[in-house]
Amino acid sequence: MPPSLSVLRLGHRRDRDKRITSHLGLTARAFGADEVILAGDRDPSALETWDSVTERFGGEFSSRFEESPMSFLRKQSKSGGTTIVHLTMYGSPWRETIPSIPIGKSALVVVGGTKVPAEVYHLADYNVSVGNQPHSEVAALAVFLNSWLGPVDNDSKFSGAKMKVVPSAKGKVVINDDEE
Ligand code: SAM
Helix, strand or coil, X not given: CCCCEEEEEEEECCCCCHHHHHHHHHHHHHCCCCEEEEEEXXXXXXXXXXXXXXXXHCCCCEEXXXXXXXXXXXXXXXXCCEEEEEEXXXXXXXXXXXXXXXXXXXXXXXXXXXXXXXXXXXXXXXXXXXXXXXXXXXXXXXXXXXXXXXXXXXXXXXXXXXXXXXXXXXXXXXXXXXXX
């Protein structure tokens, strides 16, 4: 796992993207990220959803809104301390590119919604495609994180959970500490 892994969601539109943005943050959390950063429209409900899931299902995942994503990205790029990975259908193939992306350094994975500013392609250390067909930021993020990081260790990543799902071939089995 990289020392710290953030996912930056560019261009959120409160009216149109609520559900997909919510799923993006949950996918980031479930597949090993430490933080989701929301940019575009200010939308406290997205942050509340992510924080509430973390509160119930454990771990240290955090969320925040970024007012100026481009200056944030420029700063990250200039500092050199964080690897910037931009997921885009125009990028280099994921299977070939992933082995070169360092694991020992903090990383920021950037995904778009509407049109991504051209500058993002230049600020990114890696522009990575998950196939060259247009699909979804959620799918791209899940495939990328799973391929880059491998499976997430549930016990270490989601400690302190109030609710824990017990894998079951049939039905739902959930341990809920609040009900004890
Ligand atoms: N034209 C866009 C692009 O550059 O990938 C597709 C827009 S799509 C609705 C929104 C986001 O999903 C993109 O900004 C990108 O982060 C992600 N995405 C979509 N298809 C992808 C693909 N094949 N590979 C990697 N990321 C993809």
